Amino acid sequence: MPYTFSQLHIHISAQDRPGILAESLAFIVETGWNVVDIKQFVFNGLLNLSILLDGCDESRIPPLREALSAYAEEMNFKATVYPWETDTRPDAPYAHRSVVTLLCDSMPSAGFLEITRIFADLDINILRIEQLGSGDVHALEFVIGTREAHSSEEVLDALVKFKENYRVDIAVQEETYFRRNKRLIVLDADMTFLQCEVIDELGKLAGVGEEMAAITHQAMNGEIDFESALRQRVKLLQGLPVESLEQLSNVLPLTPGAESLVKILKYLGYKIALVSGGFQFFIDKIRDNYGLDYGIANQLKIENGKVSGELEGQIIDAEAKENALVSLAEKEGFSLRQVVAVGDGANDIKMLARAGLGIAFNAKPIVQRQARASINQSDLKLILYFLGVNGKDLNELDEIVGQGKLQFWPKG
Numbered sequence: 001m002p003y004t005f006s007q008l009h010i011h012i013s014a015q016d017r018p019g020i021l022a023e024s025l026a027f028i029v030e031t032g033w034n035v036v037d038i039k040q041f042v043f044n045g046l047l048n049l050s051i052l053l054d055g056c057d058e059s060r061i062p063p064l065r066e067a068l069s070a071y072a073e074e075m076n077f078k079a080t081v082y083p084w085e086t087d088t089r090p091d092a093p094y095a096h097r098s099v100v101t102l103l104c105d106s107m108p109s110a111g112f113l114e115i116t117r118i119f120a121d122l123d124i125n126i127l128r129i130e131q132l133g134s135g136d137v138h139a140l141e142f143v144i145g146t147r148e149a150h151s152s153e154e155v156l157d158a159l160v161k162f163k164e165n166y167r168v169d170i171a172v173q174e175e176t177y178f179r180r181n182k183r184l185i186v187l188d189a190d191m192t193f194l195q196c197e198v199i200d201e202l203g204k205l206a207g208v209g210e211e212m213a214a215i216t217h218q219a220m221n222g223e224i225d226f227e228s229a230l231r232q233r234v235k236l237l238q239g240l241p242v243e244s245l246e247q248l249s250n251v252l253p254l255t256p257g258a259e260s261l262v263k264i265l266k267y268l269g270y271k272i273a274l275v276s277g278g279f280q281f282f283i284d285k286i287r288d289n290y291g292l293d294y295g296i297a298n299q300l301k302i303e304n305g306k307v308s309g310e311l312e313g314q315i316i317d318a319e320a321k322e323n324a325l326v327s328l329a330e331k332e333g334f335s336l337r338q339v340v341a342v343g344d345g346a347n348d349i350k351m352l353a354r355a356g357l358g359i360a361f362n363a364k365p366i367v368q369r370q371a372r373a374s375i376n377q378s379d380l381k382l383i384l385y386f387l388g389v390n391g392k393d394l395n396e397l398d399e400i401v402g403q404g405k406l407q408f409w410p411k412g
Helices: 020-030 058-075 109-121 152-166 198-205 209-220 226-236 242-249 258-267 280-289 318-332 346-354 380-386 391-402
Strands: 007-015 034-043 046-054 078-084 096-104 124-134 138-146 169-174 184-187 271-279 294-303 306-312 339-343 357-361 373-375
Touching: 007 020, 007 058, 020 034, 020 046, 020 058, 058 078, 096 152, 096 380, 109 124, 109 138, 109 152, 124 391, 152 169, 169 357, 169 380, 184 318, 198 209, 198 226, 198 242, 198 271, 209 226, 209 346, 226 306, 242 280, 242 306, 258 271, 258 380, 258 391, 271 280, 271 318, 280 294, 318 339, 318 346, 339 346, 339 380, 346 357, 357 380, 373 380
Parallel strands: 184 271, 184 339, 271 294, 339 357, 357 373
Antiparallel strands: 007 046, 007 078, 034 046, 096 138, 096 169, 124 138, 169 373, 294 306
16 A cells, blocks of 8 residues: 655664664665654663655665665664654644753652653653663653643642652753753842851850741741841841851851852853842852852941941842842843742742742742752752753763862852
8 A cells, every 4th residue: 555644754763873874874875865853862871863855756765775675684783664654743742841850869760650640630641761871860851741831839739749749859851952951040048058047056155046046947938028037037136246246257158059059050151149138248158169250149247346236228028049149040041931049938938939940948938938949958059950951961071070170169
């Protein structure tokens, strides 16, 4: 029976070696076919090669099939020729693409089964799976396609139970040219870039640690207004000498991975900002010590060498953080889709929502419920996987920045 087709699809599978594509193309050229598209990948030493052809009549199918089949048998690989009926196929049935990135210690087979069932139940087609890293942290990237434009929130909602069952961190992003083209990262300071709440540490120095920590806890969980909580806590610091601030600034603990993250992002050309509900005194020192581009925070009022118990200037609350992110992007000439925001508290929610990629880092439940990405491990460098960096790239970047090639690092 004659074929009804408009294109021809050749699929080749073999143990990978140099020359298979060239050898196959020789038969295609000899039989007069035109190459429309080529897709090739190698997994664990096995080649999968697809070549799409058109431009010739069906009488030339048998010569091509016979030539390829004979050569495949001789060289011990498999070649299959399919008439490709483009008129009967729907146009771009899964046209809307997203990327789901998973970070975990390991992924059991049951986990793979569950996530693929979740996608299938949502009529989501998996277009590609890639393992970005397989060291201490496994990083997996799923490129998915949908018939309708599923929002990131819908996909995240469907993955909530999976995330709990397998203790994975997840990011969901649209697959656009902006995903791998981020240019600005805006980080919260306390409990994000730093492994402490600075104001709580000041409270300990002032002898009001327990009272201070209780107010901080309520503010970060969104239980009380941030500005009111901030003013209450600053009032508790009245009389604290500036020397105590200097002492604390020299011992502030960075979150693991923070220094490496900054070095790598600076090497890649990112602008880096700290936008904090903390205090400018400390943010300025961090900015200068680690070569950051911007530092925005609240200004403590100092009188006669002591904290007055009051603030000066604008309060950096949730709205101010959001506005700062937008202003920095505009100043640098970046789209908001090129901005990454990272934070842990309720006052970071607006900032995370406004960025192209908002990451809840070891965040309070109220923040995790609203962010499109989350990391619940104490390593800021894991953010790089959400930016499309794979394990091989990461090792190479670590080596480059570890060799002291970054002349801008640090300023101080």
